[in-house]
Amino acid sequence: MPSNAPDSLLTSGSSSLKNGEELLLEITGLNSHYGPVQVIHGISLSVHAGELVALVGGNGAGKTTLLHTLSSLHPPSAGTIRFDGHDITRWPSHRIVAAGICQVPEGRQVFAPLSVEDNLRLGAYRQHRNAGWIRHEMERVYHLFPILHERRQQLAGTLSGGQQQMLAIGRALLGRPRLLLLDEPSMGLAPLLVEEIFRVIVELNTQGVTILLVEQNARAALAIAGRGYILETGRIVKTAPASELLADDDVRRAYLGY
Amino acid sequence: MRLTGFFIFAASVVLLPVLFPDNYFVTVVGIAAGLHVILAVGLNLLMGYAGQISLGHAAFFGMGAYASAILTTRFSWPSLLAMLAGLWVAGTIAWLLARPILRLRGHYLAMATLGFGIIIHVILVQAAHWTGGPDGLGEIPPLNLLGWTVDGDQQWYGVIAAAMLLSIWLSLNIVDSRIGRALRAVRGSEFAAQMMGIDATRAKTQIFVVSALFAACAGSLFAHQQAFVSPDSFSLMISVELVTMVVLGGMASTFGAACGAIALTLLHEGLVVFEDYEMLIHGALLMAVMIFLPQGLFAGVSQGVRRGWALIASRQRHKG
Numbered sequence: 001m002p003s004n005a006p007d008s009l010l011t012s013g014s015s016s017l018k019n020g021e022e023l024l025l026e027i028t029g030l031n032s033h034y035g036p037v038q039v040i041h042g043i044s045l046s047v048h049a050g051e052l053v054a055l056v057g058g059n060g061a062g063k064t065t066l067l068h069t070l071s072s073l074h075p076p077s078a079g080t081i082r083f084d085g086h087d088i089t090r091w092p093s094h095r096i097v098a099a100g101i102c103q104v105p106e107g108r109q110v111f112a113p114l115s116v117e118d119n120l121r122l123g124a125y126r127q128h129r130n131a132g133w134i135r136h137e138m139e140r141v142y143h144l145f146p147i148l149h150e151r152r153q154q155l156a157g158t159l160s161g162g163q164q165q166m167l168a169i170g171r172a173l174l175g176r177p178r179l180l181l182l183d184e185p186s187m188g189l190a191p192l193l194v195e196e197i198f199r200v201i202v203e204l205n206t207q208g209v210t211i212l213l214v215e216q217n218a219r220a221a222l223a224i225a226g227r228g229y230i231l232e233t234g235r236i237v238k239t240a241p242a243s244e245l246l247a248d249d250d251v252r253r254a255y256l257g258y
Numbered sequence: 259m260r261l262t263g264f265f266i267f268a269a270s271v272v273l274l275p276v277l278f279p280d281n282y283f284v285t286v287v288g289i290a291a292g293l294h295v296i297l298a299v300g301l302n303l304l305m306g307y308a309g310q311i312s313l314g315h316a317a318f319f320g321m322g323a324y325a326s327a328i329l330t331t332r333f334s335w336p337s338l339l340a341m342l343a344g345l346w347v348a349g350t351i352a353w354l355l356a357r358p359i360l361r362l363r364g365h366y367l368a369m370a371t372l373g374f375g376i377i378i379h380v381i382l383v384q385a386a387h388w389t390g391g392p393d394g395l396g397e398i399p400p401l402n403l404l405g406w407t408v409d410g411d412q413q414w415y416g417v418i419a420a421a422m423l424l425s426i427w428l429s430l431n432i433v434d435s436r437i438g439r440a441l442r443a444v445r446g447s448e449f450a451a452q453m454m455g456i457d458a459t460r461a462k463t464q465i466f467v468v469s470a471l472f473a474a475c476a477g478s479l480f481a482h483q484q485a486f487v488s489p490d491s492f493s494l495m496i497s498v499e500l501v502t503m504v505v506l507g508g509m510a511s512t513f514g515a516a517c518g519a520i521a522l523t524l525l526h527e528g529l530v531v532f533e534d535y536e537m538l539i540h541g542a543l544l545m546a547v548m549i550f551l552p553q554g555l556f557a558g559v560s561q562g563v564r565r566g567w568a569l570i571a572s573r574q575r576h577k578g
Contacts, residue, residue, distance in 0.1 A: 073452055097455025105453055111446035114439070122443050125436070126455035175455070 021048040024210055025070075025101075025179055030079035032062075032069045039065045041234045042079070047179065047212055052205040054221040054242060055214045056255060057231030063214045064106050066231070067183050071103050072096050084178070098126040100178030104185060108168040112157030116148055119156050119167055123174030134174070141170035144200055162193035169200065179210045186217045198224055218255035222246045230255070263513055264427065271419045275412065285411035287527050289483060292418035293476045294519035296425045298503040299512055300472025303429060305501070306510030307441040308462045310360070311368040314375025315500050318470040320382060320492030321348040322477025327395045327487045328388060337402045341478040348474035349467050356466040360459050367466070375497050382489040394488025401482035414483050421479060422516075425472055429512045432468065437461050506547055508554020517556040 025047040032040035039062045047053050057063050068074040070081060072093040081089045088096055102123075111119050120141060124134050142149035145166040151159060156167055165185055172180060182201065186194040194217070202224050205211050215221035222228050222242040230238040230251060238251065245251050278284045301315050325344030329335040335343070359370050382389050389395060401408040401417065408417050432438050440461045443451040451458060481487050499522065507518020525543065529536040551558030 071453055073449065092457070093452045094455040094457045097453070103453045105450055109447045109450035109453075111443045111450065113446055114442055118439055118442075122439055122451075122454050122456070125440060171454070 021050060024049045024051075024084060025212070026082040027070070028080050028082075030066070030069065030081065031077045032065055032074060033077045034065075038077075039234050040069065040076075043231075043234070043236055045229055045236065047210060049178075049210055050205075050208060051227065052201070052211045052213065052225050054218075054225035054228040055212060055231055056216070056218040056221055056228055056245075058216060058255075060233075061231045062234040063216075063231055064183055065234075067103060067106075067181050067212075067214055070096075070181065071101060094126060097175060100176065101181065102172040102175040102177035102179075103181040104165075104168045104172045104183060106183040107187065108161070108164040110156040110159070110164045110167050110171070112155065114156055116152045116154055116156055116159070116167060119171050120148075120174050123171035124176075126175060137174050137176070141173055144173075144203070145170060162189050162196070165189060165193070165197055166200075169197070173204075173209075177209060179212065180204065182211060182213045184215060184217075185213070186215060186220060194220060218251070219246075264423075264430065267426065267513065267516070268423050271423065275415055279412075283524075283527070285415050287523060288415050289411070289418050291520045291523040292415075292422040293480055293483075294500075294503060294523050295422045295516045296476040296479075297473055297500050298507065298515040298519035299425050299429045300469045300476075301500050302504045302507075302509065302512065302515035303432060303465050303472075304469040305504050306515070307433060307438060307445070308465045309445055310462060310466065311365060311501060312371040312466070312469065313368050313494070313497050313501065314371035314373075314378070315469070315473050316492040316494070316496035317371075317375040317378035318348045318352065318473035319477040319480070319496070320378060320487075320489075321351070322474030323481040323487045323492070324382065324389060324395070324477075325474070326478040326481040327398050330399050330482075331395060331397060332388075337399065337478075337482060338404070341475070344474050344478050345471050348470045348477075352467045352470035353463065356463045357459075360462045360466070371497075372494075375494055379489055379493055382492060389489070392489060394486055394490075396486045398481050398485045398487070400485070401479070408482070418479060418483070421475065425475075426512055426516060429515075432465075433512065437464055441465060502544065506544065506555055508556045508558070511554070511556055514554050514556035517559075518554065521555055 023046060025045075027043060027045045030040055030043045031038060043062075043066060045055070055063060055066070065074060069076050072088075072091055076089060079089070080087055083096075083099060083101060086099070088099065091099075111122065114122070117138070120138050121134060124137065127133075142152075147163055148166055148170060151163065156164065159167060169182070169185070185197050185201070189197065198220055201211060201213065213221050213225060222245050225242040228240065228242040228245045229236050230245065238245065238248070240248070246256070274288065275281075275284050297315065297319060301312060304310050304312055322341070322344040325347055326337065326340045329340035329343055330337055355370060355374060356367065359366050383392050385391075403417075408414060433442075440451065440456045440458075443454065443456060444458045444461065448458060480491070503518040503522050504515050505518070506522060507516065508514030525540060529539055532539055547555060547558075553561075
């Protein structure tokens with residue numbers, strides 16, 4: 001299978017690159033179907049603790065399906081997903097969240113009829129912590145996004161797109177993620193807001209949050225990521241350090257437009 | 259805001275018998291309305307927040323009533339213990355019923371509870387050896403709360419008013435609790451809720467059990483207050499009426515459900531004078547409310563009051 005070749009390249013490359021870093025997420029030979037239609041073809045991908053990895057691909061490449069499969073919102077038809085040494089392939093989604101994989105969904109999906117604060121509280125649903133702890137974590141989110149503090153009593157549905165994206169990220173952070181999955185955080189946002197969101201993503205990563213960033217905006221994503229994967233029609237076609245991908249002729253033609 | 263509403267409601271409940279002592283409406287209708295409020299508030303947790311309909315809530319109401327009736331008359335159990343037994347039975351059955359069904363999306367619970375309600379009604383009629391059959395079960399001893407025997411309409415009004423306020427207070431807290439937030443999240447976006455690690459099936463099952471417990475508790479009180487139970491009080495029509503109360507008052511609002519229950523109880527009493535035409539007027543009024551106040555009675559009226567207030571205030575300003 002042609003899709004396996006780049007993966008073996010990656011595993012050898014990354015292990016030398018990320019020497020001594022713990023392997024956090026390891027996906028091997030993952031297939032996923034919607035009915036008879038196969039969307040994901042034997043994807044293998046890994047994320048080490050502390051990394052910021054970008055997964056780049058066009059519309060319909062299977063990015064969101066991959067993330068949904070990861071969070072057990074969609075069942076895989078073959079392959080394994082290992083997280084922190086555990087085989088989580090068949091775990092229900094609430095167990096996966098409890099283990100520390102938190103997702104910021106595509107299109108934000110904030111709970112519109114609930115207040116900003118209640119949205120954040122729901123992020124901590126699996127934490128079973130006391131009110132003081134939750135308050136403390138909320139303060140950290142407000143520090144990251146001061147506008148959310150201003151709007152904390154407002155209903156999430158009345159926020160602007162950018163604020164909703166911030167809320168969606170904040171909500172995921174309340175789950176104390178060991179791996180944060182971001183599904184197209186730049187979608188539908190003005191360039192200035194995209195910059196703001198990406199600045200926060202970098203900040204979170206420097207604070208030690210491991211991030212898998214899924215993006216159509218290849219330029220922005222690869223600019224901040226350490227490593228990148230290129231996904232095309234459900235297959236990983238290329239993987240390399242992000243700087244190499246940015247310089248790669250094929251990638252430039254297909255995704256960067258110059 | 260929620261607390262203010264609760265205290266206003268509580269104050270009027272306390273003041274009513276003081277202002278109108280021995281009034282038929284306060285004691286007799288007040289007791290019936292109070293029980294309906296407990297039932298409707300419990301059902302609203304399920305309908306308004308879990309987005310599920312139970313068409314068999316009268317069955318849980320009946321289980322509480324018959325548990326109290328049978329255990330106190332045939333086995334001379336203390337009334338409080340019999341009530342707890344009724345709660346346990348209703349809660350367990352609700353859990354067993356909901357667990358497999360709530361895994362499915364859609365209104366399967368409505369179908370299952372519909373069938374369940376009919377089965378329970380048939381059992382109440384047929385198992386005459388235990389339930390007294392269609393003739394019912396009488397001579398139920400009065401409610402005894404740790405030595406205090408509840409006696410007379412005034413005292414019953416007090417007990418049921420207390421239970422009703424407790425149920426409203428519990429409901430308000432449940433809505434604002436971890437599980438209440440989870441249910442509201444599921445209604446907002448089931449997908450995102452799952453991403454937060456919310457087990458929607460579990461949350462819905464829990465709220466269904468709580469809802470059944472509210473009904474069973476009302477049933478026990480009902481059995482002792484009436485001193486007599488018969489299957490007629492727990493038929494499918496009663497279940498439908500409870501659903502109507504919740505919808506009429508306005509879904510996903512505790513006070514809405516309470517208002518719906520009170521309004522429908524008063525309507526029944528008020529329309530008795532029309533005899534044969536009662537159902538006709540009843541139906542027409544319900545249709546009118548649904549057409550002109552689609553948000554329900556409570557939201558509709560409180561909105562109207564707020565608008566009227568704003569209008570008066572602006573006129574005053576013009577004058578000044």
